[in-house]
Amino acid sequence: MEAIKSIINFLSYPEWSFTLSLILFGLAMWSKALWTKAGGWIMLILITVFFGLSLFDPNFFVVVAKPDNVPIVMMIYIIGFFWWYAMYKAHQNDRRIEAGEPTFEKSESEDRIFTWPDLVFSEFICMVLLTVGMVLWSILLKAPLEEPANTSVAPNPSKAPWYFLGLQEMLVYFDPWMAGVVLPGLIIVGLMAIPYIDTNKKGNGYYTFKERKTEIVLFLFGFVILWSELIVIGTFLRGPNWNFFGPYEYWDINKVEPLVNVDLSEIIWIKILGVGLPGHWFVREIFGLLFTAFYFLVLPVLLIKNKFIDGFYQKMGPTRYYVGMFLFLTMMLMPIKMYLRWFLNLKYFVHIQEFFLNL
């Protein structure tokens, strides 16, 4: 048992668990068997067994049973369920489309039903059930209240509200101006841009996967992997000093993780060229600046001809293509920087402390 626990602890460390989740995400999006009733049940049972057995571990229990963490456990199940359900419906419709039949929605959308009583009553029943659910939840679980506020004693770890823990997790890899301001801003802008970038006319008003694979995979990658998974990591696996802890690991406040992060400029000028850092910031950071310029300006052009995204440029036109690419590449900065941190200890591509401009 202890051996299994330490293996899981080890695999939970972000470099492995994130890689694993990328592989699983890829497999899941490719798979058809997962998005059936049997697949759904197997996933549900696996997660519940893992969860149920883990509750016997005291370290696991302490973190999961905090009242404010209960909604996040619920969130794992709810997001998991609806992810499965949306894909289940999408694959069902895809099979219908393939067989030349109308989608579920199409077969019923011509049918108009009186709002009274059908819609009004189902809304009413939903409200009653929700009210009962909320009242039960509130009776069973008291809202937490900690010690009175004290500005001189900081709890360790100090965590932002749970829905911002993905952003707090980004702080590990990015400077605050990126993680706290620019990237959240771009998430909002990116979400708002979706309907204007997406020129695919199909899949409007019904579940389908086949007709809009790229859009769905990209959105799910952002929503499930980058947003939800980082929240789960930030909630359950980040302990004192924002150090990483496996699910069965004791949150030891004295755990020390050596930080030997280096900038791209140091890697190139000192380690590779062996000449020491140049004095002027522009010369010093030239490689990082060139990389950034390449990443955002040249890469989109090179990718026009890539066979995986063949035809996007023609379909979208230059403006939509570039805006979409910029947002996509910005999103991908996160996993790229995570991997560079884990395997090369990279701190910043560009580190101009003269202007607080670090990327």
Next chain:
Amino acid sequence: MEALKNLQKSIVKSQIWKSIFRVGIPTDNRKRALAMLGNVVLHLHPIKVKKSGLRMSYTWCMGGTAFFLFLVETITGILLMFYYRPTVEYAYFDMVDLREAVAFGIMRELHRWGAHAMVISVWLHMFRVFMTGSYKPPREFNWNVGVILLVLTLLLSFTGYLLPWDQLAIWAITVGSNMARATPVLGHEGPGAALLQIGGTKLIHVGSDARFGLIAGRTIGNGTLIRFYVLHCVAIPFVAACLIAVHFWRVRKDGGISGPM
């Protein structure tokens, strides 16, 4: 049974009842239409809806859940406002009173768990709208209104987080608002802050930057509490309520619940 039926009949036929509900319980299609038109709440809906859009397997009822939770938050929030004083001296102890002195008090619980549930239901609503491609023309603008409502939901929850004035509250807000120090140009530790200076005098410093504006001071204190309280109880709910109205209006004007063309 017979007596109950007679009672119901006499209530429904009374002048008072008829003055409130003009149509009565609909028994034919004409009255079903009139019931929807004549009621201020129900007239948010069209008279008829697509059968596909009626299914919970299609909508997951998530938009409705989010709106319902918004109402729950409003009602429980108003009740909590009767007891809560947003000052550093009283805030925490009002919380303790709500917890210890109110018999069967669950308003704070409803408010807090409702807030968590609202955040999740708004995400899932967005997820459903994405998965059904319902943001596509002609609904692009309404998707944008929805994104702003999502941001407002998070801001509502964030500003409410400070109000209990316990350790969890102030340190979560400390972590959350520290990022504003690094706002480009407008934060005193952000890139480009040095650009804003007149004759060597910095305009952006710790007493004037974005974080200072957010928390009304150099550190979190009474000013922050009042600011977050007003944002949480009045300012953001006001904006959110306006945008919810726009959101619902546009659902109708963009052709009702989405469905295949």
